Amino acid sequence: MNDIRSPRIYRGRAYFVSFVCMVLLLAVGQAQASFRLFDDFEDEIVGPIDGQDDWDSAGGDNRVVADPADPVNQVLYVPSASSVLRKPLSAKDLVVADGTTRMLFMRMRVGDNQSISIGLSNMTYPREYSDFAPEIGMSNSSETLDLRAWDDADGNYEFLTSMEPDRWYNVWILIDSQVNEYMVWLNDGPGASATALDRLKAPDGDATFEFRSAKVSDLFTFYIKTSGGGSGVNFGPVYFDDVYLELTDAANLTNPTVFGTESQVLDLVTSGDKATLSWDSLDWAASYDVVKGDLATLRDTGGEFALAVTSCLASGTASPLAQDAESPYEGSGFFYLVRGVSELDEGGTYDSGGSNQMYTRDPGVEASSVACP
Numbered sequence: 001m002n003d004i005r006s007p008r009i010y011r012g013r014a015y016f017v018s019f020v021c022m023v024l025l026l027a028v029g030q031a032q033a034s035f036r037l038f039d040d041f042e043d044e045i046v047g048p049i050d051g052q053d054d055w056d057s058a059g060g061d062n063r064v065v066a067d068p069a070d071p072v073n074q075v076l077y078v079p080s081a082s083s084v085l086r087k088p089l090s091a092k093d094l095v096v097a098d099g100t101t102r103m104l105f106m107r108m109r110v111g112d113n114q115s116i117s118i119g120l121s122n123m124t125y126p127r128e129y130s131d132f133a134p135e136i137g138m139s140n141s142s143e144t145l146d147l148r149a150w151d152d153a154d155g156n157y158e159f160l161t162s163m164e165p166d167r168w169y170n171v172w173i174l175i176d177s178q179v180n181e182y183m184v185w186l187n188d189g190p191g192a193s194a195t196a197l198d199r200l201k202a203p204d205g206d207a208t209f210e211f212r213s214a215k216v217s218d219l220f221t222f223y224i225k226t227s228g229g230g231s232g233v234n235f236g237p238v239y240f241d242d243v244y245l246e247l248t249d250a251a252n253l254t255n256p257t258v259f260g261t262e263s264q265v266l267d268l269v270t271s272g273d274k275a276t277l278s279w280d281s282l283d284w285a286a287s288y289d290v291v292k293g294d295l296a297t298l299r300d301t302g303g304e305f306a307l308a309v310t311s312c313l314a315s316g317t318a319s320p321l322a323q324d325a326e327s328p329y330e331g332s333g334f335f336y337l338v339r340g341v342s343e344l345d346e347g348g349t350y351d352s353g354g355s356n357q358m359y360t361r362d363p364g365v366e367a368s369s370v371a372c373p
Contacts, residue, residue: 034351034360035105035244035256038092038222041074049076054091056125059083060226067241068109069168078226080114080140080236084127085224089120094245096120096177096219103246104134104173105256110163113140114236115227117150120175122214126223133214134175134182136160140227140235149184151202152210158202160184168241170194174251177219180211185253194253264351265320265338277313277322277336285340285348289372290314290322291365295333305350305364308335312372316341337365 043053044064050057052064060081067073078085089095096102104120117129117137126132135150145163150156163169172185172194185194201207222243226236244256265288268279277290290313298308313336314322328334339362340348350361365371 034247035103035252035254036092036094036247037256038089038094038243038245039076039087040242041076041240044074046074049085053087055085055087057083057085065239068166068239073241075109076240078114078116078224078236078238078240080228081226082228083226086121086126087222088124089220089222089245092245096175096245098216098218099178101174101176101178101249101251103250103252104175105242105244105246105252106171107168107241107257108171109168109239109241110138110145110165111237111239112165112235113142113145114138114238115140116236116238117225118240119173119223120219121221121223122217122219123221126221126225129225130213132223132225133177133180133211133217133219134173134209135212136171136173136184138163147186147200149182149200149202149209150212151206152212158204158206158209160200160202161186164188170255170257172198172253175219180215181208182211183208191255191258193255198253264349265340268336268338275323275325277324277338279320279338281320282340282348284342286343287316287318287341288314288320288322288338289316289341289347290336290338291350291368291371292324293335293337295335298335303364305361306367309365309368309371311370315372337361 039053041064045052046064046066048057048061048063049055050062060079060083062079062083062085063077064074065077067075106118108118115138117132117135119132119135121131122133123131129135132150136147138146138148145165147160147163148157149160151158167188168190169186169188170192174183176182184200185198186200187194187198199207242257246252265282266280268277270277291309292311292313293305293308294310298305301307313324324334337350339350350365
């Protein structure tokens with residue numbers, strides 16, 4: 001089953017609440033681009049990262065700390081010392097299967113020069129630089145904060161760009177495991193998506209780089225390796241945050257941190273009167289939109305939300321509540337989907353964020369003639 005729950009029957013009244021997504025969605029066209037969070041370090045305890053949330057760390061004082069730019073936010077701190085950090089993608093039901101293309105997104109902030117590499121590996125416990133497939137990073141021997149990428153076609157690192165110290169950067173790495181190559185985009189706009197101008201190139205104009213290893217293999221470990229050679233305030237650290245992986249082959253250059261995993265409304269339920277819907281509020285949402293739909297139509301059309309949505313039950317409601325006094329006739333059912341809307345009128349998502357939801361609902365819902373504006 002694909003993220004589906006059985007209807008709850010209340011005195012002959014059927015409600016499909018929380019997240020409703022039919023298995024028949026598998027038959028609805030091409031998958032829509034969608035990032036899934038790998039780690040934003042908010043669930044970890046401030047302190048050493050080793051042993052937390054499937055992280056394995058050996059060597060340096062790698063830990064979860066407060067964001068230098070936002071003390072409320074938690075990030076991964078990686079100082080300059082010989083160390084390895086790794087976490088299986090499977091911890092979030094993710095993988096870069098051989099022959100597929102996936103976009104890896106992360107944010108990084110560099111204090112000063114540090115020898116560090118970041119990427120994915122086909123090994124469960126990668127230890128060496130040669131265990132990387134796609135690999136970006138920098139060296140503490142450079143006079144500037146030079147971001148570079150390994151290109152196995154030339155057997156060495158290619159200079160990409162110089163970064164500014166103590167500034168958060170958005171990084172996109174498009175990993176093509178069919179041809180074993182990758183590309184890199186970078187910008188420093190908070191929440192900004194990438195554009196063609198953000199794609200990084202080597203001095204020779206090359207913008208595509210060959211894997212270091214793992215030519216015929218799934219990639220299933222997020223991997224960071226550092227080397228010593230410097231200590232104190234003049235070297236490092238590097239901070240990481242908001243690591244995501246795209247679920248489809250799409251070259252997704254959007255920035256998933258705009259709403260992140262908090263974009264989905266959780267725990268949509270009905271109250272005792274069977275007419276009041278409620279859900280968990282979102283910190284960033286100023287209001288909510290609620291759509292209602294016919295479950296039978298959703299099933300019969302193979303998951304076409306554009307046809308199954310029957311009304312905008314609530315538009316721009318400030319509280320996490322909505323009312324629906326209508327009861328479905330016997331043998332039928334309704335579904336309800338909720339999204340948050342920010343103060344800037346930016347909409348969240350009608351998706352559940354569940355690991356079994358294969359396709360986003362948003363394009364279908366928004367295509368309905370009766371959807372919320």
